[in-house]
Amino acid sequence: MAAHEPTDPRNAHPDDDFPAQEQPQPGLTGRTTPTPDHGESDYRGSDRLVGRRTLITGGDSGIGRAVAIAFAREGADVAIAHLPEEQADADSAVELVRDAGRSALSFAGDVRDPEFAASIATRTAEEWGGLDVLVLNAAYQKDREGLETLADDEFDRVFRTNLYGMIYTARAAIPLMQPGASIIVTSSIQAFQPSPGLIDYAMTKAAQVAFVKALAEELGPRGIRVNAVAPGPIWTPLIPATGWDADRLAQFGQDTPLGRAGQPAELAGAYVYLASDAATYVSGAVLPVTGGKGL
Template sequence: MTDTQIDPRDKHPEGGFPAQEQEQPGLTDQTRPEPDHGEESYVGAGRLAGRRALITGGDSGIGRAVAIAFAREGAHVAIAHMPEEQADADDTIETVTDAGTTGVSFAGDLRDEGFATSIVDKTVEALGGLDIVVLNAAYQKDRESLVTLETEEFDRVFKTNLYGLLYTARQAVPHLQPGSSIIVTSSVQAFNPSPGLIDYAMTKAAQVAFVKALAEQLGPKGVRVNAVAPGPIWTPLIPATGWDAERIATFGTDTPLGRPGQPAELAGAYVYLASEAASYVSGAVLPVTGEDRAGSRHDPRQRCTRPGSRC
């Protein structure tokens, strides 16, 4: 074993997080322990030098990890975020600019078509073009049952996860040149939905269909479209989901590696899909789940019965 080889079971906290709850959208400084976005660990190699990226939901969690990795790979980065997340966005942009690249942020709600489209135009203006679009922003909430799922909440999930995604992608496509890339943050929920996340899981499955159809559509133009499907990742969205203390304490501990993932552990997947290393990859959904939960080896009678399971 070399000095750089690390046991993945011990790389990050194994779970057992303290009871906590936040209002949506969730903030980094209220999340205990604070997620690892790769601030201290990610080392770039110039794989995205000079490229211009827009990341929705780029203020915290997976989006922040991707912004940091892209910047350290040489990309200029724009992020979109909710107004309540300005402090997180400022921290992200500071880390981006510390890497020596340009960083800008835009505050607004992606359910607003005007905002969701304007961020594309503002990115092109600020960065001089657009090469990578990461459609990462999402909203989820624990649901007691379908019967009690309010239409207003259903609308919020679909408008954030699908409408906003479509608005931004539609505006971005005319700006994308051959070699450009669109990456969607889907979820393991697209393939193995949890009952309490029924509406969220529906949107994540729809995102997979979007990726595969758009990859077919844009392939002849030299634009690749892919998705990353995270498993249980510790981000501010988790304590803002509405789970009880037991669910938080056991979050992600049912994976074979015995722990939830950290945002930093997804960054490499996005870098790969955006880089020339993935030049022949399009229409793919790359799982980063701690195990293959799209398989059939789980007994459906047992699936998702344990607190913390997100299978």
């Protein structure tokens, strides 16, 4: 039998031609060129999350969509929360979960709304009798010309989406979770290597790391693990909605040691690991998926 050749990580996803493009927030998959790879064709599960009841915020596209696909193919039931404008992406994500033979839920709303952000946890638990995995992934970012031009409403939107919404949902979810449950936050390399143009976004991502470490200490005695994934440059609809020019898009991800941007599908395994029983002794960790860039 011929040996299986390992994949060269430098060209695992060779299509890195990101042409000039821009779209309003929130970014949509159908308007993103090239279309991000969420693992629709390639992810194969191995029953690592059978029966896990899961909620993913921002699960309609990008990293959240890739996690939803992977979790479903690993045997989890998946609920996703998304903005109303993202309904088409959410519908197709739900279809992919159901195609894997799992139950799916979809909640349209804004996690900046405390009532909505809390309700998605309680509604998921009511539908399935509990909540085993919470992935806090919803996020907003926008390119900034300088701190002196950062408007209050924009600053507020970033913090309320990335931090307030995360807290609202986690606060409602924790009483619904039993020993063995897992909370996973999507942080960012920006928490450790902040870019001036993403200063407010980077601030929230650094705060998320503190949140994860403190909450892991609080919930450890209850048997609930809390971890984060720190992506590097990943091609998602959020990127063309960030406001970068053609040169910045063309160079996106080229400064990594692997020489390219990542695809959402390349992060899914990190979330599966952290949610699974393979990681029963992992809590308070920040797992980098950065193409070789150090934290």
